[in-house]
Amino acid sequence: MMAITRYPAAPRRGAIGIVHLGLGAFHRAHQAVYLERYRQRSGDDTWGVCSANLRGNVGLVDSLAAAGHRYHVAEYADSQTVTLREIGVLEETHFTGQDKGMGRDADGQWGRDLAPLLARMSDASVRIVTLTVTEKGYFLNPASGELLTDDPMVAADIATPHTPRTAPGLLVEALARRRAAGLAPFAVLSCDNMPDNGRRTRAAVIQLAARRDAELAAWIEREVAFPCSMVDRIVPAMTDADFARLAELGVEDPNAVVGEAFSQWVVEDDFPQGRPAWEADGVEMVADVAPFETMKLRLLNGSHSLLAYLGALAGIETVFEAVNRRDLGTLLRRYMLTEAAPTLAMPAGTDLAAYGESLLARFANDSLRHRLQQIAMDGSQKLPQRWLLGTLARLEAGHDAPCIALGVAAWIRYTASQDLQGTRYPIDDPLAARFAELHGQYGQDAEALVNAFLAMHDVIPPALARQPSFVTAVFGAYRTLTREGLAGALAALERT
Template sequence: MTPTSILSTHAPATVGIVHLGLGAFHRAHQAVYLERNLARHDGGSWGIASANLRSNRQLVELMRERNQRYHVAEYTDSETLTLREVTAIRETLYAGPGGEDLDALLARMSEPDVRIVTLTVTEKGYHLDPADGRLLLEAEPIRHDIAAPTQPQTAPGMLVEALARRFTADTPAFTVLCCDNMPDNGKRTRRAVIELARQRDEELAAWITEHVAFPCSMVDRIVPAMSEADFERLRAQGIDDPAAVTCETFSQWVIEDDFPQGRPDWEHDGVQMVADVAPFESMKLRMLNGSHSLLAYLGVLAGIETVADAIGREEFVDLLRRYMRDEAAPTLNMPEGTDLDAYADSLLARFANDSLHHRLQQIAMDGSQKLPQRWLDGARKQLADDADIRCAALGVAAWIRYTAGRDLAGARHPVDDPMAETFAALHAEYERPESLIAAFLALDAIFPRALAEDARFSDAVLDAYRTLNDRGVATALADLDAPIR
């Protein structure tokens, strides 16, 4: 393989954006768009200060040791590689447990030159009720931020404290740009921030309501967790970079154009600036993310390790085609000219990229936070039209079986989820499938009551669970070809 190398040669940029969540996705997605922007302008005022809030102090230290330089390895397939050097991140901070940089982060967020704060902290980082989107005021980290607002632990708490400082100093508010996979992510972030601010000061909450923009966005790029094999592969190309990330070549970013204090001219760097991101968001959540979750839970139960390994099996390709065509696409209301069949084909091609080694166990994390927007919202629409929900029901059944912590052959796997203890208790208490499924569907933090109480849905989940448990994944997939009862 002869890689294409793109070196960073632009002048150092000043910080105009603070990012919360210094993970692989941020470094392979938002930072790459900013790198392109800074290269076009030979620097400028849109450099990034990125912070980790909960964990991974080591990454912050690695970035500092490398003077904030790292590489992004973009694979089209196993034979086509672009190595991109990124220097758009100008500062890294650690504000997690025991972190010494919280005050520095809040000070940076309070600077007038910072006009945008972006976030990738995962769905659980906002502490929102999945059922109704309200801020979970009873959650321990939120309770801490209410009691000690100047020393926040959560992303909403840090946003509120930084905005409070700007409010007191009469500094214009920054724009908050959520980049996490949540429906109406800007609106949900806005609600979390305003509800938390209201616990502190009604006047502050009113100021945020009037002056802070929370545009919605949709992000898309497959960025697997790095493995030692990935680092070894890069070393073979002459890149010894412990902060490197690997991803696919494809990348998409759709943003609602609402930035009162200004923004980079992203539209020249491949970003789609739109009036309404909702259709694109729903398309990605239901078709891409919904398909990924189907592969994750069914694949792990079948002992499959990666997305590409699963897509290498015809029965999984058939499953995804059926799901996207019959259950996801019919629920979408897309702008004229959108070709959902072509989008589905492109997703299958991306999933088949065997150079990424995208582990199903990584996708399976935090299922309780992901199921509502990936499957359940679409299933409700399908049921309202008396249409097929069997793929979504099979996915829910596979997820419930997955939360037992072992695959169908008995091999154990971790269940990384905020509700993992609840799931373990349910599996310990209920042995009969009927009781277990009923107990899971009664979790109103995940399942809307109207859906859980719809016999068409609950019966489909129970039937799929029994088939999976008794006869395996292959039979459960084959049963999808049977006529709808």
């Protein structure tokens, strides 16, 4: 019999202290849950959330508005243990992207709700702006950290800064308005899976602001806080099966999200205009988040990416299916303990072996249908942080990295847009067109193809591509994977 715990939402308050950019499933199942718990515990009515969807479909924004901005989160410890939470902390939702069929509107603004969103961000009551826009939403070169000024969206923000389309553009315009009005700036808190996410956000905003006004850029650099954070909760994309399971529990909610019971949020404590006292609700406030975020990126996210590219090539659909294969479980343990963990500098007392085992237990949660194709998205943006920077440090210290060499080989093969059995799938990545071009040009010459991918210096750090042993290992793994399949490649790895 299923054990169900239910928590209704706290009474509505109406005061908004936080604007969030990126109204996706993760925000609704992570940050919003912490804020809902804080509101229920404290009764503090000043930290409601205005959340905006910057791209994708307008339907979620309208659906949440129709529901009074309330929705449900189902937290599964396993298939028989679930906590149902009603979330009411959202006070407003906006859409600023370009929905299908929506061009520029009559007054030249991009997206339907840009004006009210900027007005909200410019309001003195807003003291924090948070982001979950994925790695590509910052428009930074993943290898160098430089702003992608030749991207059409960034170029549009430079040409017409008062009608921004990107998250950095929205931040620059709102901060410019606050500066002009004599208002203190809000703190900017990135909640995306990037190392040094606060500092990378700061770099994107300042670089974009400098294209507009050097004094504005200097003011942002001097006055605006960009704390880093580490977020952790597995939140798969919703499926029809998820909605059916919720309906069996009496929840008919098109905006519901499902996640695991585990949740973690580690935040650098730098909020000049104040913040919620959310320590009592499980948020870890620290002076330096870097060790925690690097640990999570290289162990959890790095392992997820290994499963995603290798598993997808073998036709495996979910993390649960993949991690329950003995050979893939063995791969993850080897990767975490021998390749990733030695690159980490953790506080005394951190047990990385225990952390790794806890990750494997979370991956094996039979209640989650976390699709490997979802994890495989945007690999060009994710892999430098998850695999490549740590691997470079390992190689420079004189060690090898055969697990990551196999992972890179699998990623290259994955970008061919069909698995090892010939089943086709779309590639969701900002560099998808370039991948297709490389496969078209070099697809019949494995060595040339591998070399061409490793020469993509906006993804692969040049110093890593110059490591002969790594190049040789990637090519060897690619050849074995394409000739002998997943089982053959994993068996070959076990012999090294």
